[in-house]
Structures are given as structure tokens and as C-alpha cells.
Amino acid sequence: MDLTRKLPRAFYNRPTCQVAIDLLGRRLVRAGPDGLRAGRIVETEAYVGPDDRASHASRGRTARTSIMFGPPGYAYVYFIYGQHYCLNAVTEPEGFPAAVLIRALEPEASVPGRTDGPGRLCRALGIDRSLNGADLTGAWLWIEEGDRPCEAPLPPEQLATGRRIGVDYAGEWAARPWRFCLRGSRWVSLPRPAEVPAPASMNAR
DNA sequence: TGCCGGATCCTG
């Protein structure tokens, strides 16, 4: 079975935690000047709506965050700490600001350097500001089915969850278990989440 | 216009 079909826009037009979980095991592909670079997504985080204090969109619609308010299936790439780029996939219907941060990949052939961590994976795949707003169903940066058909959900026993990283300033929002990892993957960034079942509050808004 | 702090990573 050929699992190299690009995920369609409708894939991203769903509740963000659901998309974040369903992105695990998919293949992120970058078509750059040096050819294709790809990796299997093993870690994600959900940033959900205007009330999520950990989300850039919580300060409202600005030049930087406008992409998060736009239609689903586009890349939101931002620059942080004067050094690093981070890649997100925009989710949910236009007007509702939400995205999934891609935090780690299992590297595939011809990927140089480490891919555990959102900054490292962008460096390894050659992802920078020029890809902000890129169509994730397009020709330069896309996500394929990977481990399983588009419509097949992640088997629940493969999921590990934890609190989001680096957002302790966000109060109670930092404690929400909106970080998602492939259970047992050696490619997940540190600190690894406790490997316990996902609580029901996962889909809470 | 200036200042503060960040969805990170590397070094010591």
C-alpha cells in the first residue's frame, strides 16, 4: 500500500487536539534546493483558540498571528529567541485561531542533524520564514499519510500525553495535557512525557 | 520609540 498521499485540507479542519494526535506517525516532507528531506512526526502540541494564554493568538489578530486566524492546512512559521524557527500546521475553520506545533521527527534518509525539538527540526529540514503561509497540500512543504491511511486514527495505545513545554507563564493553560507523543519513540524531545493514558479533558476548550 | 520577554538550543 502506498501511503505517500498528501493529507487533504479537510484533515486540518477539525478540533486541534484531534489533529495534533492524528498527525503522529505522518510524514513531513520538505522539497528544498537540495532535494527532498523528510521525517516521521513523533511529537506535537495543540494551541487552541483565542482564550489559550499559551498561544500567540491570545493577544488577538496581529500581522504575525493572522495566519493562525486563516483557513486550515497552511504553515505558521515563527522566529523565536533571536535564533530559531518553529513550524505549525493551522487548524480549524477560518476565523478560529488554532495550530499544531510540530515538536519532533524521526529522521528519514538524507536529513542532516537532529530533529528532536521544534527549532532543530526546522534547521534540519531547511524551514524558515519564507515558508510562513505555505500551503501544506502544496509543492514545497507537505504532510503525507505516513504510517497509515488518511482516515485511520492513531491506535490509542500508541499515544502519550503531557503538559506543553516552555509555556509556564500561561498559568492554568500550561497544565493542560496538550502535548502529544508517539509512545516509546526514542526521537521525542526532552523531557519525555509520562506514559499514561490521555485524560478526558484533552478535548476541552 | 524604547523596552521587555519569548511555543529554544548550546555551552560551560
Add this chain to the structure above:
DNA sequence: AGGATCCGGCAA
């Protein structure tokens, strides 16, 4: 544990 180092957001 602390520094790097740019830029966005907000106050003035």
C-alpha cells in the same frame, strides 16, 4: 545555569 540575539507587542 546562563547566554545568545532578533522581533513582536505594548506602553509611553
